[in-house]
Amino acid sequence: MNSKVKKLAEGKNFAYVATIRKDGSPQVAPVWVDHDGENLLVNTTNNRAKFANIKRDPRVAVAIADSANPYNKVIVYGKVIGHETQGADKHIDRLAKKYLGKDEFPWKNPKEQRVILKIKVEKAVE
Amino acid sequence: MNSKVKKLAEGKNFAYVATIRKDGSPQVAPVWVDHDGENLLVNTTNNRAKFANIKRDPRVAVAIADSANPYNKVIVYGKVIGHETQGADKHIDRLAKKYLGKDEFPWKNPKEQRVILKIKVEKAVE
Numbered sequence: 052m053n054s055k056v057k058k059l060a061e062g063k064n065f066a067y068v069a070t071i072r073k074d075g076s077p078q079v080a081p082v083w084v085d086h087d088g089e090n091l092l093v094n095t096t097n098n099r100a101k102f103a104n105i106k107r108d109p110r111v112a113v114a115i116a117d118s119a120n121p122y123n124k125v126i127v128y129g130k131v132i133g134h135e136t137q138g139a140d141k142h143i144d145r146l147a148k149k150y151l152g153k154d155e156f157p158w159k160n161p162k163e164q165r166v167i168l169k170i171k172v173e174k175a176v177e
Numbered sequence: 178m179n180s181k182v183k184k185l186a187e188g189k190n191f192a193y194v195a196t197i198r199k200d201g202s203p204q205v206a207p208v209w210v211d212h213d214g215e216n217l218l219v220n221t222t223n224n225r226a227k228f229a230n231i232k233r234d235p236r237v238a239v240a241i242a243d244s245a246n247p248y249n250k251v252i253v254y255g256k257v258i259g260h261e262t263q264g265a266d267k268h269i270d271r272l273a274k275k276y277l278g279k280d281e282f283p284w285k286n287p288k289e290q291r292v293i294l295k296i297k298v299e300k301a302v303e
Contacts, residue, residue: 065247067240069195069203076236077195077203081250110202114193121191121244124207 052089052172056125059115060086063150068093069112070104078104083146084115091127091170094143096163097136105131111170128174139165178215178298182251185241186212189276194219195238196230204230209272210241217253217296220269222289223262231257237296254300265291 060066066084069077080101082093091113095102105111109131116124140156143165147156186192192210195203206227208219217239221228231237235257242250266282269291273282 065242067193067195067205067207069193069205069238071197071201071203075197075201075234076254077197077205077238078252078254079193079195079203079205079238079240080252081193081240081242081247108201112195112203112205114205114207116191116207118247121207126204126206128202128204 052086052091053175055177056091056115056127056172056175057086059117059125060084060091062117064115064118066091066093067114068101070101071108071110072100072104073107083150085146085149087169090132091129091172092142093168093170094139094146095166095168096160097166098163102134102166105134105168113170124177126176127170127172129170129172131168132171133169135167135169136164139167142167178212178217179301181303182217182241182253182298182301183212185243185251186210186217188243190241190244192217192219193240194227196227197234197236198226198230199233209276211272211275213295216258217255217298218268219294219296220265220272221292221294222286223292224289228260228292231260231294239296250303252302253296253298255296255298257294258297259295261293261295262290265293268293
Protein backbone atom coordinates (compact mmCIF):
# COMPACT_ATOMS: atom_id res chain seq x y z
CA MET A 52 0.00 0.00 0.00
CA ASN A 53 1.68 3.21 -1.11
CA SER A 54 1.60 6.51 0.76
CA LYS A 55 -1.09 8.01 -1.47
CA VAL A 56 -3.49 5.12 -0.78
CA LYS A 57 -2.71 5.39 2.94
CA LYS A 58 -3.26 9.12 3.02
CA LEU A 59 -6.56 8.97 1.12
CA ALA A 60 -7.74 6.12 3.38
CA GLU A 61 -6.82 8.16 6.47
CA GLY A 62 -8.83 11.17 5.31
CA LYS A 63 -12.55 11.61 5.83
CA ASN A 64 -13.07 10.18 2.34
CA PHE A 65 -15.51 7.63 1.01
CA ALA A 66 -14.29 4.50 -0.72
CA TYR A 67 -16.35 3.18 -3.61
CA VAL A 68 -15.99 -0.59 -3.52
CA ALA A 69 -16.84 -2.58 -6.62
CA THR A 70 -17.52 -6.29 -6.30
CA ILE A 71 -18.86 -9.01 -8.58
CA ARG A 72 -22.39 -10.33 -8.27
CA LYS A 73 -23.38 -13.95 -8.71
CA ASP A 74 -24.34 -13.36 -12.36
CA GLY A 75 -20.94 -11.77 -13.09
CA SER A 76 -22.29 -8.21 -13.21
CA PRO A 77 -20.76 -5.43 -11.10
CA GLN A 78 -21.91 -3.96 -7.82
CA VAL A 79 -20.61 -0.72 -6.31
CA ALA A 80 -21.19 0.91 -2.94
CA PRO A 81 -19.78 3.88 -1.03
CA VAL A 82 -18.30 2.90 2.32
CA TRP A 83 -16.20 4.29 5.14
CA VAL A 84 -12.59 3.19 5.02
CA ASP A 85 -9.34 3.13 6.95
CA HIS A 86 -6.26 0.91 7.02
CA ASP A 87 -4.17 -1.22 9.37
CA GLY A 88 -0.82 -0.18 7.91
CA GLU A 89 -0.86 -3.02 5.37
CA ASN A 90 -4.42 -3.45 4.12
CA LEU A 91 -7.46 -1.29 3.52
CA LEU A 92 -10.19 -1.95 6.07
CA VAL A 93 -13.87 -1.67 5.28
CA ASN A 94 -16.69 -2.36 7.72
CA THR A 95 -19.80 -4.06 6.42
CA THR A 96 -22.46 -6.42 7.78
CA ASN A 97 -23.09 -10.11 7.30
CA ASN A 98 -26.35 -9.46 5.42
CA ARG A 99 -25.08 -7.10 2.71
CA ALA A 100 -24.75 -8.01 -0.96
CA LYS A 101 -21.14 -6.87 -0.79
CA PHE A 102 -20.31 -9.52 1.80
CA ALA A 103 -21.98 -12.33 -0.15
CA ASN A 104 -20.13 -11.15 -3.26
CA ILE A 105 -16.64 -11.15 -1.75
CA LYS A 106 -17.15 -14.56 -0.18
CA ARG A 107 -17.85 -15.88 -3.68
CA ASP A 108 -15.17 -13.81 -5.47
CA PRO A 109 -12.70 -11.82 -3.33
CA ARG A 110 -11.57 -9.53 -6.16
CA VAL A 111 -12.45 -5.88 -5.64
CA ALA A 112 -11.74 -2.49 -7.10
CA VAL A 113 -11.80 0.50 -4.76
CA ALA A 114 -11.85 4.16 -5.73
CA ILE A 115 -10.96 6.71 -3.06
CA ALA A 116 -11.15 10.42 -3.81
CA ASP A 117 -10.16 13.30 -1.58
CA SER A 118 -13.40 14.90 -0.38
CA ALA A 119 -11.71 18.32 -0.53
CA ASN A 120 -10.50 17.76 -4.11
CA PRO A 121 -12.15 14.85 -5.98
CA TYR A 122 -9.52 15.06 -8.74
CA ASN A 123 -7.01 13.79 -6.19
CA LYS A 124 -7.89 10.12 -6.30
CA VAL A 125 -6.63 6.59 -6.46
CA ILE A 126 -8.07 3.36 -7.84
CA VAL A 127 -7.02 0.23 -6.03
CA TYR A 128 -7.26 -3.29 -7.37
CA GLY A 129 -7.04 -5.96 -4.75
CA LYS A 130 -8.48 -8.91 -2.94
CA VAL A 131 -10.37 -9.39 0.28
CA ILE A 132 -7.92 -11.59 2.18
CA GLY A 133 -9.86 -11.79 5.41
CA HIS A 134 -13.18 -11.02 7.05
CA GLU A 135 -13.50 -10.80 10.82
CA THR A 136 -16.36 -10.22 13.19
CA GLN A 137 -13.99 -9.87 16.14
CA GLY A 138 -13.34 -6.21 16.83
CA ALA A 139 -15.82 -5.15 14.15
CA ASP A 140 -18.11 -3.27 16.55
CA LYS A 141 -15.17 -1.29 17.94
CA HIS A 142 -13.98 -0.66 14.40
CA ILE A 143 -17.31 0.79 13.27
CA ASP A 144 -17.25 3.04 16.34
CA ARG A 145 -13.79 4.31 15.35
CA LEU A 146 -15.09 4.96 11.84
CA ALA A 147 -18.14 6.79 13.27
CA LYS A 148 -15.70 9.00 15.19
CA LYS A 149 -13.77 9.78 12.03
CA TYR A 150 -16.74 10.32 9.70
CA LEU A 151 -19.46 11.62 12.04
CA GLY A 152 -17.52 12.91 15.04
CA LYS A 153 -19.50 10.50 17.24
CA ASP A 154 -18.06 8.14 19.88
CA GLU A 155 -20.46 5.36 18.89
CA PHE A 156 -21.85 4.27 15.57
CA PRO A 157 -25.40 5.66 15.69
CA TRP A 158 -27.07 3.22 13.31
CA LYS A 159 -26.41 -0.07 15.08
CA ASN A 160 -28.84 -2.81 14.16
CA PRO A 161 -28.94 -5.82 16.52
CA LYS A 162 -30.11 -8.02 13.64
CA GLU A 163 -26.86 -7.47 11.77
CA GLN A 164 -23.38 -8.57 12.64
CA ARG A 165 -20.60 -6.16 11.71
CA VAL A 166 -17.70 -7.57 9.70
CA ILE A 167 -14.29 -6.05 8.93
CA LEU A 168 -13.08 -6.74 5.39
CA LYS A 169 -9.31 -6.71 4.91
CA ILE A 170 -8.44 -5.65 1.39
CA LYS A 171 -4.96 -6.43 0.14
CA VAL A 172 -3.85 -3.74 -2.31
CA GLU A 173 -2.35 -5.43 -5.37
CA LYS A 174 -2.19 -2.40 -7.64
CA ALA A 175 -2.94 1.30 -7.27
CA VAL A 176 -3.42 3.68 -10.18
CA GLU A 177 -3.99 7.45 -10.13
CA MET B 178 -34.96 6.71 -14.40
CA ASN B 179 -36.60 7.97 -11.23
CA SER B 180 -36.51 11.56 -10.01
CA LYS B 181 -33.83 10.85 -7.42
CA VAL B 182 -31.44 9.46 -10.04
CA LYS B 183 -32.19 12.44 -12.29
CA LYS B 184 -31.61 14.95 -9.54
CA LEU B 185 -28.34 13.40 -8.42
CA ALA B 186 -27.17 13.22 -12.06
CA GLU B 187 -28.06 16.88 -12.55
CA GLY B 188 -26.03 17.98 -9.54
CA LYS B 189 -22.30 18.61 -9.56
CA ASN B 190 -21.81 15.05 -8.33
CA PHE B 191 -19.42 12.36 -9.38
CA ALA B 192 -20.64 9.00 -10.60
CA TYR B 193 -18.60 5.94 -9.68
CA VAL B 194 -18.99 3.54 -12.58
CA ALA B 195 -18.17 -0.12 -12.03
CA THR B 196 -17.51 -2.33 -15.04
CA ILE B 197 -16.21 -5.86 -15.58
CA ARG B 198 -12.67 -6.51 -16.79
CA LYS B 199 -11.70 -9.24 -19.20
CA ASP B 200 -10.75 -11.59 -16.36
CA GLY B 201 -14.15 -11.06 -14.70
CA SER B 202 -12.79 -8.82 -11.95
CA PRO B 203 -14.28 -5.40 -11.23
CA GLN B 204 -13.11 -1.97 -12.29
CA VAL B 205 -14.39 1.31 -10.85
CA ALA B 206 -13.78 4.92 -11.85
CA PRO B 207 -15.17 8.31 -10.87
CA VAL B 208 -16.64 10.21 -13.82
CA TRP B 209 -18.71 13.25 -14.63
CA VAL B 210 -22.34 12.47 -15.36
CA ASP B 211 -25.58 13.91 -16.66
CA HIS B 212 -28.68 12.50 -18.37
CA ASP B 213 -30.78 12.88 -21.51
CA GLY B 214 -34.12 12.51 -19.75
CA GLU B 215 -34.09 8.74 -20.21
CA ASN B 216 -30.56 7.48 -19.73
CA LEU B 217 -27.52 8.41 -17.72
CA LEU B 218 -24.77 9.87 -19.90
CA VAL B 219 -21.10 9.45 -19.19
CA ASN B 220 -18.28 10.80 -21.33
CA THR B 221 -15.19 8.68 -21.75
CA THR B 222 -12.54 8.12 -24.42
CA ASN B 223 -11.91 5.31 -26.87
CA ASN B 224 -8.66 4.32 -25.16
CA ARG B 225 -9.91 3.84 -21.61
CA ALA B 226 -10.26 0.50 -19.86
CA LYS B 227 -13.86 1.40 -19.12
CA PHE B 228 -14.71 1.59 -22.82
CA ALA B 229 -13.08 -1.74 -23.64
CA ASN B 230 -14.93 -3.27 -20.69
CA ILE B 231 -18.42 -2.12 -21.67
CA LYS B 232 -17.93 -3.20 -25.28
CA ARG B 233 -17.25 -6.71 -23.96
CA ASP B 234 -19.91 -6.65 -21.23
CA PRO B 235 -22.37 -3.74 -21.13
CA ARG B 236 -23.49 -4.33 -17.55
CA VAL B 237 -22.57 -1.53 -15.16
CA ALA B 238 -23.27 -0.38 -11.63
CA VAL B 239 -23.18 3.34 -10.94
CA ALA B 240 -23.11 5.03 -7.54
CA ILE B 241 -23.96 8.72 -7.38
CA ALA B 242 -23.75 10.60 -4.10
CA ASP B 243 -24.71 14.18 -3.38
CA SER B 244 -21.45 16.12 -2.99
CA ALA B 245 -23.12 18.27 -0.32
CA ASN B 246 -24.34 15.22 1.62
CA PRO B 247 -22.72 11.90 0.67
CA TYR B 248 -25.35 9.98 2.67
CA ASN B 249 -27.87 11.07 0.03
CA LYS B 250 -27.01 8.56 -2.67
CA VAL B 251 -28.30 6.12 -5.21
CA ILE B 252 -26.89 2.94 -6.74
CA VAL B 253 -27.96 2.25 -10.29
CA TYR B 254 -27.75 -1.09 -12.04
CA GLY B 255 -27.99 -0.88 -15.78
CA LYS B 256 -26.56 -1.47 -19.20
CA VAL B 257 -24.66 0.61 -21.68
CA ILE B 258 -27.13 0.60 -24.57
CA GLY B 259 -25.17 2.89 -26.87
CA HIS B 260 -21.85 4.62 -27.39
CA GLU B 261 -21.51 7.60 -29.70
CA THR B 262 -18.64 9.73 -30.81
CA GLN B 263 -20.98 12.21 -32.52
CA GLY B 264 -21.60 15.14 -30.22
CA ALA B 265 -19.14 13.80 -27.66
CA ASP B 266 -16.81 16.82 -27.83
CA LYS B 267 -19.73 19.20 -27.23
CA HIS B 268 -20.94 16.97 -24.45
CA ILE B 269 -17.60 17.04 -22.62
CA ASP B 270 -17.62 20.84 -22.95
CA ARG B 271 -21.07 20.95 -21.32
CA LEU B 272 -19.79 18.74 -18.51
CA ALA B 273 -16.72 20.99 -18.11
CA LYS B 274 -19.13 23.91 -17.70
CA LYS B 275 -21.06 22.06 -15.03
CA TYR B 276 -18.11 20.65 -13.10
CA LEU B 277 -15.38 23.24 -13.67
CA GLY B 278 -17.29 26.36 -14.70
CA LYS B 279 -15.30 26.41 -17.96
CA ASP B 280 -16.75 26.83 -21.46
CA GLU B 281 -14.38 24.24 -22.89
CA PHE B 282 -13.04 21.01 -21.53
CA PRO B 283 -9.48 22.01 -20.58
CA TRP B 284 -7.82 18.60 -20.84
CA LYS B 285 -8.48 17.76 -24.48
CA ASN B 286 -6.08 15.24 -25.95
CA PRO B 287 -5.98 15.01 -29.77
CA LYS B 288 -4.84 11.39 -29.52
CA GLU B 289 -8.11 10.40 -27.88
CA GLN B 290 -11.61 10.35 -29.25
CA ARG B 291 -14.37 11.27 -26.81
CA VAL B 292 -17.29 8.84 -26.54
CA ILE B 293 -20.69 9.28 -24.89
CA LEU B 294 -21.91 6.19 -23.05
CA LYS B 295 -25.69 5.87 -22.70
CA ILE B 296 -26.56 3.93 -19.59
CA LYS B 297 -30.05 2.52 -19.34
CA VAL B 298 -31.16 2.45 -15.70
CA GLU B 299 -32.69 -0.94 -14.95
CA LYS B 300 -32.83 -0.65 -11.18
CA ALA B 301 -32.05 2.05 -8.65
CA VAL B 302 -31.55 1.43 -4.94
CA GLU B 303 -30.93 3.93 -2.16
